[in-house]
Amino acid sequence: MKIFYGSMILFLSLLLISGCNGKRTGKKDSQTANDTITVPDTGYTGIKQYMSGQLLVKEVTFKNGVSEGLMKSFYQDGRLRQTSWYKNGLREDSVKWYYLEGQVFRSTPYNHDTIDGTQKQYYRNGRLKAKIGYIKGLRTPYLQEFTPDGKLVGGYSGLVVSTRDDYQSKGVYRITLELSDKSTKVRYYRGDLSKGVFDTAHCQKIQTIKGIGNLDLKKTGSPQISYVGIIAEILTNFGNNYLVYKKIELPFNDLN
Numbered sequence: 001m002k003i004f005y006g007s008m009i010l011f012l013s014l015l016l017i018s019g020c021n022g023k024r025t026g027k028k029d030s031q032t033a034n035d036t037i038t039v040p041d042t043g044y045t046g047i048k049q050y051m052s053g054q055l056l057v058k059e060v061t062f063k064n065g066v067s068e069g070l071m072k073s074f075y076q077d078g079r080l081r082q083t084s085w086y087k088n089g090l091r092e093d094s095v096k097w098y099y100l101e102g103q104v105f106r107s108t109p110y111n112h113d114t115i116d117g118t119q120k121q122y123y124r125n126g127r128l129k130a131k132i133g134y135i136k137g138l139r140t141p142y143l144q145e146f147t148p149d150g151k152l153v154g155g156y157s158g159l160v161v162s163t164r165d166d167y168q169s170k171g172v173y174r175i176t177l178e179l180s181d182k183s184t185k186v187r188y189y190r191g192d193l194s195k196g197v198f199d200t201a202h203c204q205k206i207q208t209i210k211g212i213g214n215l216d217l218k219k220t221g222s223p224q225i226s227y228v229g230i231i232a233e234i235l236t237n238f239g240n241n242y243l244v245y246k247k248i249e250l251p252f253n254d255l256n
Helices: 002-035
Strands: 046-052 055-063 066-074 080-087 090-098 104-111 117-122 128-135 138-145 159-166 172-179 186-190 204-206 212-218 227-235 241-249
Touching (some): 138 241, 159 241, 186 212, 212 227
Antiparallel strands (some): 046 055, 066 080, 080 090, 090 104, 117 128, 128 138, 159 172, 172 212
C-alpha cells in the first residue's frame, strides 16, 4: 500500500511539472512570433492612371506610395501636356510643358520641389523664346527674350522718378514713379533685392493707378536710412516680368 501511494505522488508531481513547463513554452513562442513580424509595404508601387470620365488626365509613377520617377499629364485629346521627374515625392530635374504639336514650350529646373536655375521658353519652331533666372523659388533680375528669328530683344522701358518736396510745410516728401514708355503694365514695390532676388515678403507694394505709383515719405524726427529702394515689375510684350531696381537718395535723414 505504501508503494502504491508513493507511485501516485510521484505521478502527480511529474504531471504538475509538465504542465508548468508547457505554460512557459507557450509564452516564449508567442514572444518569438511578435519579434519576427515584418513591416508591410507602405503603399503602391507602379504606375497609376488618373481619369476624368473617359479621359486620361495623368500618369504617376509610385514607389511604396510615394511619387518616384516620371509623371505625365495630358491634353483632352490624349496628347502629352507636361512631364516631370519625382524623387521621394519631390520634383527634381526639369518640368517640361509641351505644345499640342509635341514641341517643348517651357522647361523649368527644379531642386527639391523648388524652381532653381534658368527657366527656358521656346517657340513652336524650336527656337529659344526667353531665359528667366530663379534662385530657390525667387526671381532674379536676369531676363533675356528673343524674337522668333533668334534676335535678342532690347529697348525695355525705363523707370522715371520725380519728387515733390513738402518737407518743411507738411513734413512729406513724395516720390512719383512711372515708366518711360507710359506703359500701365507695371507694379511698384518699396524694398531692395535680397541677396540678388526679388522677394515680395520683404517688400512693400506701392499703390499704382494707370501705371503711376506714388510713395509718400513722412518726417519722423528720428534717424532713418538715407535712401529708398524701388523695384518695378514690368510685364513685357512676351508675357514675362522684367525687373528694374533703382536706389533713390533722400535729401533728409528722418524720412520713412
